[in-house]
Amino acid sequence: MTFEDCYQAHRRRVYQWALRYGGGKASWAEDLTQDVFLRLLEHFPRLDGHHDLGGWLYRVTANLALTRLRTERSWVGRLRRLLGAEEADAVEGPPDLALVREEEAGEVLATLQSLPGQERVVLCMKVLEGKTQKEIAQVLSLSEGYVSKLLTRAWAHVSEAGWEVDHAEG
Amino acid sequence: MPKGNFDAALKAVDGRFEDALSSAADARLRRVLLEAQRPPTRKRTWAIAATVVAACATFLLLWSGGAPRGPLMAGGLAIENLSGDLRYAEGKDRTVTIESGTAALSHPSFAGFAEVASKASFLREGDDLRLVEGKARFVIGKRGTKGPVRILVSHGAIEIVGTQFTVYQGVDGGRVELNEGSIRFVSLDGRSFLLQPGQTLRWPQDLNPPPRTAEKVLPAAPTQTTEEPAVFRAQPSRPPVVAKAPSTIRTLEEEQIDSAALLQRVNMLRSRGQFGEAATTLEAALEAGYRPVTRERLSYELGSIYTRQLTDSAKACAHWRAHILRFPSGRYDQEVIAAQVELGCPAVP
Numbered sequence: 001m002t003f004e005d006c007y008q009a010h011r012r013r014v015y016q017w018a019l020r021y022g023g024g025k026a027s028w029a030e031d032l033t034q035d036v037f038l039r040l041l042e043h044f045p046r047l048d049g050h051h052d053l054g055g056w057l058y059r060v061t062a063n064l065a066l067t068r069l070r071t072e073r074s075w076v077g078r079l080r081r082l083l084g085a086e087e088a089d090a091v092e093g094p095p096d097l098a099l100v101r102e103e104e105a106g107e108v109l110a111t112l113q114s115l116p117g118q119e120r121v122v123l124c125m126k127v128l129e130g131k132t133q134k135e136i137a138q139v140l141s142l143s144e145g146y147v148s149k150l151l152t153r154a155w156a157h158v159s160e161a162g163w164e165v166d167h168a169e170g
Numbered sequence: 171m172p173k174g175n176f177d178a179a180l181k182a183v184d185g186r187f188e189d190a191l192s193s194a195a196d197a198r199l200r201r202v203l204l205e206a207q208r209p210p211t212r213k214r215t216w217a218i219a220a221t222v223v224a225a226c227a228t229f230l231l232l233w234s235g236g237a238p239r240g241p242l243m244a245g246g247l248a249i250e251n252l253s254g255d256l257r258y259a260e261g262k263d264r265t266v267t268i269e270s271g272t273a274a275l276s277h278p279s280f281a282g283f284a285e286v287a288s289k290a291s292f293l294r295e296g297d298d299l300r301l302v303e304g305k306a307r308f309v310i311g312k313r314g315t316k317g318p319v320r321i322l323v324s325h326g327a328i329e330i331v332g333t334q335f336t337v338y339q340g341v342d343g344g345r346v347e348l349n350e351g352s353i354r355f356v357s358l359d360g361r362s363f364l365l366q367p368g369q370t371l372r373w374p375q376d377l378n379p380p381p382r383t384a385e386k387v388l389p390a391a392p393t394q395t396t397e398e399p400a401v402f403r404a405q406p407s408r409p410p411v412v413a414k415a416p417s418t419i420r421t422l423e424e425e426q427i428d429s430a431a432l433l434q435r436v437n438m439l440r441s442r443g444q445f446g447e448a449a450t451t452l453e454a455a456l457e458a459g460y461r462p463v464t465r466e467r468l469s470y471e472l473g474s475i476y477t478r479q480l481t482d483s484a485k486a487c488a489h490w491r492a493h494i495l496r497f498p499s500g501r502y503d504q505e506v507i508a509a510q511v512e513l514g515c516p517a518v519p
Contacts (some may be wrong), residue, residue, distance in 0.1 A: 012188075034199055037199065
């Protein structure tokens with residue numbers, strides 16, 4: 001299978017994961033998708049035919065999303081926001097109005113975007129991708145206990161935002 | 171008061187993220203990935219110099235607050251700086267003029283992009299893009315459900331089926347040169363001109379009303395309707411075409427005109443959502459004794475309908491397999507393989 005075949009077969013799924021982790025921001029998801037496939041291009045010669053490419057892309061997408069979200073919250077990101085460079089992002093949410101128009105959809109995305117990066121990614125993996133805490137811990141190279149803590153915090157934030165939650169125990 | 175169940179609301183929103191990758195974003199991603207696959211051609215010293223320059227630029231960007239990632243925005247258009255030395259200006263009427271450098275322009279409703287390597291002006295008009303003046307090469311991806319992508323020019327609009335072409339718009343007129351695919355020029359008075367690869371249409375001269383010995387003669391296909399456009403033929407010296415039944419012996423030129431009209435009809439059926447009828451038309455045409463080059467195109471279109479519109483995986487896989495056997499090393503190999511991968515077709519033993 002060529003790189004082009006892999007891109008063709010997986011681009012939509014990767015972009016969908018990226019949209020989730022980006023809280024629906026199309027430009028953010030596009031950047032992340034680009035990073036994921038550039039990473040695939042870099043590793044492509046070393047991936048053999050037996051590799052679970054879907055699983056590999058899933059892990060890379062989740063981890064690159066975490067790194068990107070973490071950087072945005074770092075002092076560099078804060079400094080850039082302070083200086084106005086990311087003004088467009090700051091006023092963007094809830095973004096992508098073409099995609100999401102209804103009030104509730106806007107609110108759920110706003111809540112998702114308000115979560116810290118790790119909480120957001122872990123929550124999406126749990127709710128939307130149906131992963132267990134153990135699986136999440138393996139994909140993100142975190143301890144199971146820490147994943148549990150992140151989920152508890154995420155549900156608390158969601159609840160504080162006025163939503164009903166099913167998973168108060170994390 | 172609680173807003174509702176978060177899980178349910180999140181899952182409802184997530185449903186919209188499926189298949190949300192737009193053609194324009196896909197085209198941008200492909201371009202970046204293609205660029206990344208090109209082997210470096212400069213000498214090492216240049217690479218070191220470029221690294222130093224990039225490091226300095228990064229430092230300056232951080233120092234000045236940094237520039238946002240992704241394309242620049244002007245006049246509702248996303249502009250990508252492809253050459254690194256892009257200069258552009260936005261006029262009061264939101265016209266965007268590329269003054270120097272190479273750029274790719276697009277907007278969210280435009281399924282493709284315009285690549286500009288010389289001075290050219292553009293204006294976004296709703297879902298369409300107007301080339302106000304200058305020259306640009308357009309690369310258009312797959313259409314969505316919103317109808318054809320349109321490029322507006324001084325004397326009409328160019329409707330695109332999925333293709334590559336170059337448009338030149340001067341002060342009093344212009345031309346479009348079709349490199350690949352199929353486009354239709356719709357003049358301001360509503361007449362249609364279908365172009366085939368390699369043809370050029372100039373305005374206003376090619377749009378003048380035809381003499382009484384009509385140059386534009388439609389091949390009289392059985393299911394033809396009055397909505398169908400005239401087929402544009404680039405050389406005015408060509409003799410009028412007499413329509414013949416598909417099974418009679420035709421010149422290549424006649425066959426091209428016939429097949430263009432046929433594809434036009436198929437596209438019309440597709441745009442109306444009559445995919446079954448479009449597939450039946452193509453299936454019949456494939457039995458009508460066209461030359462291999464024409465049959466290959468028709469077969470490709472039929473496979474696309476099975477794959478994209480009728481979403482009949484079994485039929486599509488069988489069709490693509492037969493297509494590859496009939497047209498080994500064909501023009502659409504890459505697209506056919508991509509479709510097979512996407513459908514998960516079983517490997518051919």
